[in-house]
Amino acid sequence: MSFEFLVPVSNLVVAHTETLSEHTLGKQIRIHTTEDGFPDLEKTNIAILGIRENRNEVNFSGEELNFDNIRKSLYELYPGNWSTNIVDLGDVVPGNEVSDTYYLVREVLSGLLKKDIIPVILGGSQDLVYAQYRSFDVLERMVNLVNIDSKFDLGNSSQSITNISYVSKIIVEQPYNLFNYSNIGYQTYFNAQEEIDLIEKLYFDAYRLGEVIADITIAEPIMRDADLVSLDLGAINSLSLSGLVSSPNGFDGREICAISRYAGISDKVKSFGIYEFKNFKNETTTTLLIAQIIWYFIEGVNYRSNELNIRELKSTLHYNVPVENEILSFYKSAMTGRWWIEIPFISSGNNKLQRHTLLPCTYNDYERACNQEIPERWYKAKRKNEV
Template sequence: MSFEFLVPVSDLVIQYVEPLSDYALGKQIRIHTHDDGIPNLEKTDIAILGIQENRNGVNVLEEGLDFTSIRKAFYALYPGNWNTNIVDLGDIIAGNEVSDTYYLVQEVLSTLLVKNIIPVIIGGSQDLVYAQYRAFDVFERMVNLVNVDSRFDLGNSSQPITNTSFVGKIIVEQPYNLFNYSNIGYQTYFNPQDEIDLIEKLYFDACRLGEVIADVTVVEPIMRDADIVSVDLGVMNATSLSGYTASPNGFDGREICAISRYAGISDKVKSFGIYEFKNFENEAAASLLIAQMIWYFVEGVNYRSNEIDIKNLKNTLHYNVPVEEEILSFYRSVMTGRWWIEIPFISSGNNKLKRHTLLPCTYTDYERACNQEIPERWYKAKQKNEV
């Protein structure tokens, strides 16, 4: 069993929990400790997992990682009106080779996913997303990856994997299980033009930083269609995360927490990772921010609406809109007011694609369709289905 390689939460953290209020999260969740071992995973909804690996990070100087400060910050928070069962499984430490770490991460995450437990990952370098993605191979279906990042991380897929090229590896390496890649928060001057062109050529989605800051709700339909969500802490601005990023532009704390909540509230998101944590002297504020991001993700999970099969739910409204030579089919949930648009499914024998026939959208997309404008994301998804 892959769990036997997990390192328990440190005794220092357990001692920190003891004097906390009985209502604090540290007293509400089950924790992997030296004395008690790994908790029973029955009826577990979310599992927190640290991954102490950053050797494939570009310009990474430090060797080890310590998530003690994050755990203390999270344990000291109070839960909302939740009915979610949370387990902290402790950490995966770096293997002899980075590939060994990837293997362990994939095995642990696959086991959790099969048990319908959502892993919440606190990681070092973001190349670990490759293992996070590969854990879904067990399902033999196509998946959608959303990366909250100032960069696309496509890199050079012919070179060894790094935290700046893992998306390129995901795209080109078999088995080909990536249906869609979406970036939230990219900044043009951090990305070479050929990568921006490739994102467009592959019909992937990308939201610029300014677009999201102007209206953070544009993130919701993208998250609603995600299986995997990854956050690079480098997407934050220097004011909000001093010492972690030198960039004056980026998300602030409120925006990244709103994005985390949208990830949690998505009925489809099965795996959530926060990467590029570094052991800085001023890590207290960063640790508290990460703890709050996890809190908002869990908060979102508690308010999921279970609208995966929206077409067959009661109180779902259906609208047909003729646009040019197409008849666009929209669905609206009366309960949540959320919208979907149907993508024509091409019967190519590829069973991996069958779940991608409904695309989350917005009321604005419906309004534009009524004004004879085909939604861009619908067009992209249709093109991918026809490949």
């Protein structure tokens, strides 16, 4: 494993941690330090990892990233009633080429995935999601990517990868492991109509900012079906992120923390990345919000209900709803009240797809089916299975 290339958490942050209360997160996280070396990963649930790479940002100005203030803000917080074991692995520093950084990130994240440890990534430019996604190759199964972003970041796959074009690389490059891409919070005026049409053509899911703000619970079933989650800080409005280049419109602090908690509470999410961080002066508000986003993700992980095999639990309620020429099969958890809908599995010889035959949904989807409306996400997932 490539952990030996990771740079320890800075001595300034470690010294700051010494001044904190014994009950803070900083005193409970096992930290990779210069003095103590690399922490033991036995029984670890979550690993924090900084990636100081930003050279493929389209507006790269040459700045070097530093996550010290985010770490200080996070370490100062108090944990909930958690049983989660957390380590901070330190940082990946940029390699000679960006491709070298991608390789190292992929190796580190693959090693964590194999150990069933969830990486929480503090990243520079969002093209790093490509390496985050490729780390799943070791699991040899299809992957669902959820991107919390004002833009789709599709770009042109024939050109060099950037922080606004990495999704097209994920779609077209082998091995083809992407089953679904979902965007939460896109803003129409930031996306070309051709890209919006392509999302629809590929049967991907996209939810406009206003739609999600009006009902934040829309994000829950999307996250419940995600393997990896990427958050572009530009999806947060400029009032909530002082100093970062973001739009006047976007999620506020409460909304983004709720979405982060949905990601954490999902039994399936195995990797969570926060990208597009920039260094600037007077960044206290921003670093504290990022720390709270991480806090809510960890909170969610701590309250996972282990319902991946919901169909096999004796307490699960099952409903069949005839709609047009289909019989829609719904499952409801007796423990959490969450809903799923079954997608007919097309036997194509592709065993990677079998895990996608249950699709998280909402009670509203069930109600609409009872009123003879086929849920749009069910239709899209079914079409993807048929392709």
